[in-house]
Amino acid sequence: MSxxxxxxxRIRARLPAGTAAxxxxxxxERLARHARNLVPARGAGDxxxxxxxxxxxxxxxxxxxxxLDDVNDVPHAVAAYLRRGNLPAHVRRGVDPLLxxxxxxxxxxxxxxxxxxxxxxxxxxxxxFAGVAESGTIIQISxxxxxxxxxxxxxxxxVLLEASQLFGSYEExxxxxxxxxxxxxxxxxxxxxxxPSRTADIxxxxxxxxxxxxxxxxxxxxxx
Amino acid sequence: MDMSGAAFPDNxxxxxxxxxxxxxxxxxxxxxxxxxxxxREALPEFDQLRDQARDIKDHVLANLDVYLERYEARVxxxxxxxxxxxxxxxxRAAILGICSKVNARxxxxxxxxxxxxxDLNQHLAExxxxxxxTDLGEYIIQLRNxxxxxxxxxxxxxxxxxVEADFRKAHTHLDPNRxxxxxxxxxxxxxxxxxxKYLAADVGVTGANFLIAETGTSIIVTNEGNGDLTQNLPRVxxxxxxxxxxxxxxxxxxxxxxxxxxxxxxxxxxxxxxxSTGPRRAGDLDGPDEYHVVILDNxxxxxxxxxxxxxxxxxxxxxxxxxxxxxNAIGGxxxxxxxxxxxxAVVTPALIGIENAAHLPNASTFxxxxxxxxxxxxxxPRMLRHWREKEFERHLQPAAMRWGxxxxxxxxxxxxxxxxxxxxxxxxxxxxxxxxxxxxxVPFASGWTQNRDLxxxxxxxxxxxxxxxxx
Numbered sequence: 001m002s003x004x005x006x007x008x009x010r011i012r013a014r015l016p017a018g019t020a021a022x023x024x025x026x027x028x029e030r031l032a033r034h035a036r037n038l039v040p041a042r043g044a045g046d047x048x049x050x051x052x053x054x055x056x057x058x059x060x061x062x063x064x065x066x067x068l069d070d071v072n073d074v075p076h077a078v079a080a081y082l083r084r085g086n087l088p089a090h091v092r093r094g095v096d097p098l099l100x101x102x103x104x105x106x107x108x109x110x111x112x113x114x115x116x117x118x119x120x121x122x123x124x125x126x127x128x129f130a131g132v133a134e135s136g137t138i139i140q141i142s143x144x145x146x147x148x149x150x151x152x153x154x155x156x157x158x159v160l161l162e163a164s165q166l167f168g169s170y171e172e173x174x175x176x177x178x179x180x181x182x183x184x185x186x187x188x189x190x191x192x193x194x195x196p197s198r199t200a201d202i203x204x205x206x207x208x209x210x211x212x213x214x215x216x217x218x219x220x221x222x223x224x
Numbered sequence: 225m226d227m228s229g230a231a232f233p234d235n236x237x238x239x240x241x242x243x244x245x246x247x248x249x250x251x252x253x254x255x256x257x258x259x260x261x262x263x264r265e266a267l268p269e270f271d272q273l274r275d276q277a278r279d280i281k282d283h284v285l286a287n288l289d290v291y292l293e294r295y296e297a298r299v300x301x302x303x304x305x306x307x308x309x310x311x312x313x314x315x316r317a318a319i320l321g322i323c324s325k326v327n328a329r330x331x332x333x334x335x336x337x338x339x340x341x342x343d344l345n346q347h348l349a350e351x352x353x354x355x356x357x358t359d360l361g362e363y364i365i366q367l368r369n370x371x372x373x374x375x376x377x378x379x380x381x382x383x384x385x386x387v388e389a390d391f392r393k394a395h396t397h398l399d400p401n402r403x404x405x406x407x408x409x410x411x412x413x414x415x416x417x418x419x420x421k422y423l424a425a426d427v428g429v430t431g432a433n434f435l436i437a438e439t440g441t442s443i444i445v446t447n448e449g450n451g452d453l454t455q456n457l458p459r460v461x462x463x464x465x466x467x468x469x470x471x472x473x474x475x476x477x478x479x480x481x482x483x484x485x486x487x488x489x490x491x492x493x494x495x496x497x498x499x500s501t502g503p504r505r506a507g508d509l510d511g512p513d514e515y516h517v518v519i520l521d522n523x524x525x526x527x528x529x530x531x532x533x534x535x536x537x538x539x540x541x542x543x544x545x546x547x548x549x550x551x552n553a554i555g556g557x558x559x560x561x562x563x564x565x566x567x568x569a570v571v572t573p574a575l576i577g578i579e580n581a582a583h584l585p586n587a588s589t590f591x592x593x594x595x596x597x598x599x600x601x602x603x604x605p606r607m608l609r610h611w612r613e614k615e616f617e618r619h620l621q622p623a624a625m626r627w628g629x630x631x632x633x634x635x636x637x638x639x640x641x642x643x644x645x646x647x648x649x650x651x652x653x654x655x656x657x658x659x660x661x662x663x664x665x666v667p668f669a670s671g672w673t674q675n676r677d678l679x680x681x682x683x684x685x686x687x688x689x690x691x692x693x694x695x
Contacts (some may be wrong), residue, residue, distance in 0.1 A: 002308070014528040192496070211449045
């Protein structure tokens, strides 16, 4: 017998005999229904509330947030952010259509490269799939539009988050994800990111960064 | 420290006499407690979420075969492979097989307690493959050739100067006169050294906090981002998990995630929670070409359907360690195996046998804080009691203790005798402690009174007081 068969035989021997069919039906029903459990109230509210909670949570863990009303102002904001952080005027982004059609020339001399992150990249720009107010969390999904390495390799990670995609809870994001991918399907990677990389492994002293980005800057765009 | 569970008493004596360890434990221990309390206070729904989390895992364990099958089918549908391993041997062989197929020389590793359980690093090294731990704490203890002393803070037993000495010894390519007196400089050095390892690695191994049956997804939770670099840059990603990591849906995972970080570090949410489903897709510019999941049993199935089943709800947050007076006094290594603290005292006998871990169920004052703070509401003290019963049944205690317990049981089963004997003992002790109110020594209990006094009884037993009050 293979290890797989032995394991399943031994597990079944410890569960109530003769209930296999009912149990399978109950499990399938639960998986298909994927009902929500208790969702904390913290993130629930109108857009202003969600932006307020998100900003407070993100700033509490060392991230920074700015809010714009026009998506065309993003290149200027990115350039200003790089200048403030004393970073070279160079960013890497994926082929995300919204990022691609931004008027990058408004960012002055900023150089925009396309593709996955390279070791030498100091800053990246990604577009968030969604945001979650409750814990100040950005949700990124993998793909050529926003390659996963952009979230981790560069020392500054700049994220464009449309206010319309900023939800109160994780559960609302899963609803959006199922609508985009189909039931039961997932992107290769979903990254839930709450602030820049940190460690407390030496004497419980919090140090940023550990291995990922040193700075995380979220640009929330209203009315998009 | 002796790493066989049987050496517990010797390990404890050594731990209590270890000045560095005692400094590290007293300095950092209380911080975890304060952070959790603050996070809990900030989320009014916290305790209700704990109830729901408990119910989710109970439901999974009651239907574990079906959930594992559904999970496996979804992993396959997304292009991943599932490997089943009953024993550490089988798990090691599966991982080595995957590594050999791609001629791996360098393997980076995210934090995984199960890899400790199967001694993966040693096995890889013996087969010519270099494993590199990438979580900072794990990296430090790998340099020291130690096991983690805490489930989520593996190097919590060490002080800054010890880490500095380890880095100077290991990183000989760097300037010997560099300044490493501040903790951030140590972190920066590890970041630079490990960045090169991520980029050069052939295979990345991570653990899994959860496996989602609905989607065939594995989840890792980190603050450093090391797990993500480990699994995104190499050609192959291997997830090492155990059978009880299953949760049904994304919603169920969300519920448990809400209490995991709060219980562990007191964060509202960890910095990086990553959901992985299968290998690189068409059009992807990054991510692994192969995605494997190795699912280990290693004795867990034997716990299903027994009085110990609840331990399989554990999500390895470490809250019970942080709140345990015994753990905080002796550190994690004294427990002798992979899982320290209260949950370790429950899990270790189940996985390696009570005969190899007989002291652990006694490493508790039964104060109950572990159960009080456990996000999954695991009745740890009750299970420790069950292990003590097993210990007694199997004659694992010293003769004097068995004789004493036997005598007590004999008397306790005879209420009239019991009342007379306890009344007599209470009177004698009250007389002896007259004036001072405490006893510096008690017959047959010199070990107990060596370092503290026994409060003297007031003269009457509980039964007598109860009777008087009812009148």
